[in-house]
Amino acid sequence: MTDPTVVTASWSDAIGYEAYIGRWSRQVARQFVADLDVPAGRRWLDVGCGTGALTRTVLDLAEPAGVQAVDRSPTFLRHAAAHVPDPRVTFRTADAAALPVDDGSVDVVVSGLVLHFLADPGAAVTAWRRAAVPGGTVAAYVWDYAEGMQMMRAFWLAAARVDPAVATLDEAARFPICAPGPLRAVFTGAGLTDVVTGAIEVPTVFADLDDLWTPFLGGTGHAPVYVATLTDDVRAAIKEELRRSLPVQDDGSIALTARAWTVRGQVP
Template structure:
């Protein structure tokens, strides 16, 4: 497996929730609000993970139905546990080959997934195929090139100071297209019309350093996977370097922020 992707282990739903899920839930709510979707529409979510976006759709809208797919059995199990609503159905499936009828959904959405799909063009073509004429295709990804996920950037800054080879694993290097220009270009190349892009931000507040560090020891995701691949002594040095470098409030809490780019386009 290529070194740049060998730590992308996305099976453990509980570990993902501790690492990224608690922050992706905040972003998902802001994304759904930005869509201004009408009620009683039929939705498809591509790459549901542990259910953050599914829950946001149900909380902010009154959908007729939501079909949420993901290739990870572990994530689907966690999503079903997290989101218990008769309007949503969680199914196994691939973004690049959607087992969904053509022109059958009003909104086709994806959250924090597109950068991990090997064939992004194919995935967007499939999303557009499934949307009805007059419908919407929309997605969002973290602002990796702009170092928008500050807690992740702090980790990689400390890691690369100890191991320069870790730079090959950083998301800004792996996903350089995750910019407003790069993402809107993907949407337009997919044939979407009236494409719009929006910045979405949310605070990421850790109650103390242990709250920050513990998710990196769970192994789910590129940074935690890298962390747990280290020799224990090297991992301890990384922990100490982070402990010394992160900003603290008087109560010991660590206040950072996370930024994503959201894109939406219409289907003619």
């Protein structure tokens, strides 16, 4: 079985990420941007833009004056730039807590599926607040790993029945910040006011078991990296556990849902 201490997530394959998480993040991003209800003509900053799901959504729905999109992965940035060819957006390599922007230079700072991966979330949100104008908005969303992101929850439960050592790899245990209370605490601790949390739930319908399982073989993300360390027999056993535990319809499809927690605050 796998030694959990040697499993580290990889974020170098943009195509793999799109198949695994990106397609579902796009659904959440649409509701997230709509709920922010930011007037047109504002300046946006997308922190940890990844493959560009949230950036594209801001451009499509919010009529921004411009969007600055930053990420640490050059591979993801190249993918985003190629798939979001809009003169209103600029892509730059940067750390989420060391932003290459002037103080008070944007109206809205957003971040999707990033905050829990950061070594110091409080320092990052403080940097986001610095980048925004007084009265500006800072907002983020993360998956509800503990329960509502059903695809990942089903995977880790199945994996644990085959390989009990995975308990420390499960995102629900690794990322306790992914819950309303901790998210609110980080935002208020960074000096933001009027902090509110919420939830967005989207359907994640898979054509069949292979449609759900194949992205776990792509090597991008915590679970896929774990799967890549396994023998063929263990991988097959986990897939079979998923087959037994998932609600498969008569046509072979699997209808699940994914819940994201949201948090937003205002710059005083």
